[in-house]
Amino acid sequence: MIQYRFYPTLLNVFSRYLHGGNLSVQELIDTINRVPTPTTAAQERGVSFEEAVVKGTGEDRFDAEIIRKVRKLLPRPIVDTQVYCQLEIDDVLFYGYVDLIGKFKAVDIKTTGSYQPGRYVHNHQNLYLHALKRKGIKLMEYVITAFSADGQSEVFVESYALTHPIDRQIEEIRLFKSFLEEHRPLIVDKKIFVAPGEDADARRSQSS
Structure with a gap:
């Protein structure tokens, strides 16, 4: 039975928290609770x-x-854009939207001011690939544009197949559940927890 709903941006923030990403517990809880923050120029x-x-x-x-x-x-042709994905992982409904899909691959368009190879190797968006298997998608690609201050922008690609390990993401999901239960009184986003008898589908659930 589904008890939680997680989306990749949130899980990636938690991953930063776990791996020394200079993020406090309160900042993480604010992210979980969708506390508004100003949109950055980037x-x-x-x-x-x-x-x-x-x-x-x-x-x-x-x-x-x-x-x-x-x-x-x-991909050519582009079959669809902003494609909803969801995947059940034990008692978690993982959900989100990938930028676009072709016949065999999904693509997420990224921009950054500084790029290092392998940046998305443990990204939770890699789970989109497993959510899209039934659509025939076999490859998850990140098309990354690095905008440099001197105007010499570059484009990079990271590609991940269904065989790419997702053990770290699965373990982080398990750890995130533990974090949520430990801090449950502080969590006010109603979409995170699935109430008994509630439809788990993230598209039909009530957002906080």
Whole structure:
């Protein structure tokens, strides 16, 4: 029976907390409770860049060559965008939206100011691949644009197949459940916990 609903951004923040990511317990709890924080310039740029690549909106804000490079790495044809994914892992419903899918691969478009290879090797979005198996998806790719201060932006790709280990993500989910139970009185986001008799589907549950 499903007792929890987790999404990858939250699990990735918890992973940072576990692995010395300079995050306090209170900051983690605020993230769990969806306490609003100001949108950073980097976040705004990421959203704008994705819209420019996928929808052609505001393309003039970015280097045309970078847009071309990223588009060249996307699946053809693009079957769907903002695809809902969910996966049951023991008593957890893992859910979220991947940017787009082709016939055989899912792609998430990322932007950063600094890139190191293997950045997404333990990312919880890798679980999308397992949620999309029934759609014939066999590969999860991150298309990463690194915007540098000198304007020399670069594009990188990380690809993960169904055979890529997810042991660390599964263990972090287990540890996150323990953290939640330890701090349960402080958790006010009603979407995290599934009440008895409640529909576990994240799309139909009531958000806090």
